[in-house]
């Protein structure tokens with residue numbers, strides 16, 4: 001199976017606050033997107049990376065990636081108005097020989113290569129859909145208008161990350177079904193959610209704390225701390 005990585009990077013990063021599109025914000029002087037692309041490209045399973053850029057920023061993103069050392073075959077396409085749109089457009093651009101797809105958020109720049117490899121290995125092993133998951137550490141409540149209506153059993157809950165791996169045929173079918181029923185179904189926040197809706201089993205592999213999503217300002221502080229620790233480990 002030939003595997004490509006699709007990196008949705010067309011979001012605005014509103015929860016991160018002012019400072020421009022999140023994927024172009026810097027961590028240790030390098031754009032978040034470049035960290036994320038290098039991280040997936042570090043896996044020997046990944047032969048091609050397709051980045052979904054903000055629709056008005058395709059050439060800017062392409063030249064930014066060209067200016068940095070990114071050891072991958074790379075293309076940049078225009079993303080869409082939602083993450084789901086961005087992923088669908090990037091998958092549609094893949095050459096036919098790529099029958100496996102890893103979808104990885106640009107907003108998860110520090111994913112360890114071991115996690116990318118584990119998702120790719122599960123895909124090669126026959127899984128049609130595989131996602132990294134970590135146990136939930138907080139108690140989670142369901143609320144309605146500020147009032148708690150239920151407390152789901154935490155033992156059955158996980159928080160999921162990217163890269164999420166799919167057989168390309170399954171991913172395309174799930175996105176097509178979601179596009180057809182867009183007015184009746186709630187938006188899915190991840191690709192695995194779309195795959196679940198078409199009745200395909202989604203397997204999990206253990207996630208990584210370092211694969212966290214840069215979402216709010218404090219996440220930049222965590223990310224810089226992890227990069228500092230990695231630098232220190234390299235010179236030790």
Ligand SMILES: Nc1ccn([C@@H]2O[C@H](COP(=O)(O)OP(=O)(O)OP(=O)(O)O)[C@@H](O)[C@H]2O)c(=O)n1
Nearest residue numbers: 008009010011012013014015081082086106107
């Ligand atoms: N129209 C969109 C929206 C999101 N994304 C991407 O989907 C990933 C996960 O989204 P999220 O963390 O929510 O990013 P933003 O949408 O940028 O954040 P926010 O919701 O705070 O604006 C990010 O890599 C983001 O760039 C995308 O490609 N296209």
Ligand SMILES: C[C@](O)(CO)[C@H](O)COP(=O)(O)O
Nearest residue numbers: 083105160161162189190213
């Ligand atoms: C795909 C994802 O990262 C899995 O946890 C997450 O659902 C993206 O959500 P966001 O609201 O677009 O950040």
